[in-house]
Amino acid sequence: MVYKAAVAFLLALSGLASAVAATPAYYVAEFQATDREAIKPYSAQVESTFRPFGGHFIVRGGEPDVKEGSGAQGRLVIIQFESIKKAQDWYNSAAYQKIIPIRHRAGISRTYIVEGLPEQAH
Structure with missing residues (x-):
């Protein structure tokens, strides 16, 4: 009986995890x-x-319509990842690190990785 209760509890937890x-x-x-x-x-x-x-790209090269402040520095790019770990793993990957010097030689950039708000579970 305890075993069945434990299994039911674990199944309930797995359902909650998927709803997070x-x-x-x-x-x-x-x-x-x-x-x-x-x-x-x-x-x-x-x-x-x-x-x-x-x-995947959310914004690629969009010209900002600045409403306040001194304005953005050039064009904007926003790439969405499913988690901050995935974004950091990409940024630190050998493939991306190999092409960063091209961007550095071609212009001035400021880059960030930022965590977004949790997506609503349906």
């Missing part, structure tokens, strides 16, 4: 090109580096 909302993470970059030709190899390769980590 996932917390996405975002890579956010502000990029101001100083050499538009030099950034092209980076742009052509970057998506192939984050797709294996479940990343």
